[in-house]
Amino acid sequence: MADHEKLINQWQSERTPTEDVILKRRSVRMYKKEQIPEFMVKRILEAGRFAPSAGNCQPWKFIVLRDPEVIQELTDATVKICKLFKSLIDYRVPGKKWRLPLAKFNIRMKPNDLHPVPFGAVTFIADGKLGLFHGAPTVILIFKDVRGVSNPDLDCGIAGQNMVLAAHSMGLGTCWVGFAKLAFQYTGKWKKRFGISYPYKYAASLAVGWPVGEPDGMTPRQTHAVDWYENGAKKVVY
Ligand SMILES: Cc1cc2nc3c(=O)[nH]c(=O)nc-3n(C[C@H](O)[C@H](O)[C@H](O)COP(=O)(O)O)c2cc1C
Numbered sequence: 001m002a003d004h005e006k007l008i009n010q011w012q013s014e015r016t017p018t019e020d021v022i023l024k025r026r027s028v029r030m031y032k033k034e035q036i037p038e039f040m041v042k043r044i045l046e047a048g049r050f051a052p053s054a055g056n057c058q059p060w061k062f063i064v065l066r067d068p069e070v071i072q073e074l075t076d077a078t079v080k081i082c083k084l085f086k087s088l089i090d091y092r093v094p095g096k097k098w099r100l101p102l103a104k105f106n107i108r109m110k111p112n113d114l115h116p117v118p119f120g121a122v123t124f125i126a127d128g129k130l131g132l133f134h135g136a137p138t139v140i141l142i143f144k145d146v147r148g149v150s151n152p153d154l155d156c157g158i159a160g161q162n163m164v165l166a167a168h169s170m171g172l173g174t175c176w177v178g179f180a181k182l183a184f185q186y187t188g189k190w191k192k193r194f195g196i197s198y199p200y201k202y203a204a205s206l207a208v209g210w211p212v213g214e215p216d217g218m219t220p221r222q223t224h225a226v227d228w229y230e231n232g233a234k235k236v237v238y
Helices: 003-013 017-024 038-049 068-089 097-109 116-126 152-169 181-186 189-193
Strands: 060-065 138-145 173-177 200-209 226-230 233-237
Touching (some): 017 152, 038 060, 038 152, 152 173, 152 200, 181 200
Antiparallel strands (some): 060 138, 226 233
């Protein structure tokens, strides 16, 4: 039997270890205090470094934070900005309907940042109901090189997901964290502190640590219809 035929037989009846990691990964929002070993972080970074990127331009810079005080300071700075946003544009608070026009204007200017999900989450973060890095002992900040070929955000996303999957394959937990952007976008302090200037811009960050409990498991996803063209015909598969 040819090698590829053996593989077809095998994977018809079982999932690959990589598929298992992809399907079982969940965002982890509760971590043990215990730090993860340095070698694990280096292996995670290596997985990011080996990500594909347009023109192999590797438009990223990773910064690792392992000091709880620094992670807390960055958290506090972000919470402060969330509180400011809340006080300016959260029109859902009783008696604050007058904020609606300002909220609408901002939503129009930044439709992705102020989509209903982050709009709601900003309030939760401001009120301390949603953590930023969820108590993770290690945080990886991902900065994009804006000069990257084509779409550096996409490349950073691919590198980040490589890191996430590598971490989960080692039994670690991770959570993507978008909101730390606020500290880098609306203050100069954090860019200065980490020596971030052109061509780098905050892309996203990852909380990494030992998960509390066993959060892994399938999480529901929409079944998007896929248009499938073959043998001169189109079919729709799910
Ligand atoms: C780019 C990006 C940014 C995210 N930002 C946050 C965040 O700031 N805080 C958070 O708790 N989860 C964040 N998430 C996690 C998503 O909420 C989560 O991936 C989604 O709800 C699906 O759940 P799952 O990861 O458990 O499958 C982010 C995810 C991505 C991909």
